[in-house]
Amino acid sequence: MTGGPAFREKSVLHSVPEIDTSEALTERQKAVLDAALRLLVEEGDQLTMTAVARRASCSKETLYKWFGDRDGLLTATVQWQASKVRVAQVDGKGLDLASLSASLERFASDWLQVISSDTSIALNRVAISHAGSGKDNLGAVVLENGRFALAKRLKPVLEAGRQAGLLDFADAETAFRTFFGLVARDVQIRLLLGDRLELTEATIGGDAARATQQFLALHGAKTGPQGL
Amino acid sequence: MTGGPAFREKSVLHSVPEIDTSEALTERQKAVLDAALRLLVEEGDQLTMTAVARRASCSKETLYKWFGDRDGLLTATVQWQASKVRVAQVDGKGLDLASLSASLERFASDWLQVISSDTSIALNRVAISHAGSGKDNLGAVVLENGRFALAKRLKPVLEAGRQAGLLDFADAETAFRTFFGLVARDVQIRLLLGDRLELTEATIGGDAARATQQFLALHGAKTGPQGL
DNA sequence: GGCAAGCCGTACCGTACGTTACGGTTCGGC
């Protein structure tokens, strides 16, 4: 471990779950991580150093020089993908009910799309597998770029909705978690456990709309009779 | 593999996700599986055959004779624990709103208790890890004894509530999934990913009550103005 | 007592894989 992005430096990753997406990766390194990612998605847990080296057409020596050890490679791979996941960014300036509803629906749809993707499933699986055995940085990375990133984007929208008198809730965090539950339901755990559960574009759209309607029914401001 | 509960018989487990809890386990075998379970919960993924044998004070030869191979032992362990998990059984005969609400709250509380237990987390982790690599029977077992068992118990209650004019929904499955989402929210995925998230008795009770209220707000029959 | 079956403890085997080492090749700088 001399030079290069020292992914295994304890002081860097262990204490700080904050993600530094710009870890100064060269294009070649990104290509290697992409190869590792593809392998992870396709082959499941068969992510051996030899396989990654072969897939990326690089030598194992290079992998070790760049990433320290297997855990470093895994962490770098997860961070690399995580840095690419972005759900809709919405400005909370559209103050009417229609645009708020549309924003929520967009968030819901994006999120369902993410958690049902092969990549997300593979990443969560590997992070969960590693969460059991000591070093839990992978889990923290996934959470930070998944559930918490979503919250960070959605909460301002909720707050804006409240400011505009469209939403009514006491705590933005709690409201977010309710929305999260209404959107995700049992989808993620079933997919992670290997349950076949095909989500087409159509069903995702429907689910997003349903979740949004339910959330508004729970937290929409009571301005007169709500009927339809 | 001669005699004994042939856990690895393809024809038994592969095609049939239904659980046969009474697999004719001797007391000694149960004790061994309990030891394996404890090891799984305590040591995470360090569930080697040698470790199980030492912990259970039995020989590896016996493990292989009884369970076929490592996967068989794992499957037997998961099934053994799964057969012990039981959430509240409720008869749908208490037809008033108070008892329905109490039943739902009980289900919610039990479920939160289950998914936040060390045992459940460990089991789900190992099942998810294995779901990535081929044979997914573990995931099916966990799902069948977790989420699907819950649905099987809760749906009759929902149907009874609808019959009694207390609930209003089109599809029991969809209604159940909404309830599931309101109860679980992000708890399970966060725990699986290693997020510290202490759930005390008190918070679980509060969460169960909140989820129940929200569910009733969404699916309670509209009999006059709802305003508390 | 004699015997067979079941099981414990342990040594052993084969392999997979993480990790290291090394020869050969490419490439930028002078």
Next chain:
DNA sequence: GCCGAACCGTAACGTACGGTACGGCTTGCC
């Protein structure tokens, strides 16, 4: 053209672990 750095491909090493074999001990049966 020459040099060193970076990197590829591959061989080699060490170890952990799944799986097997075997000697000795206990137990139930005759």
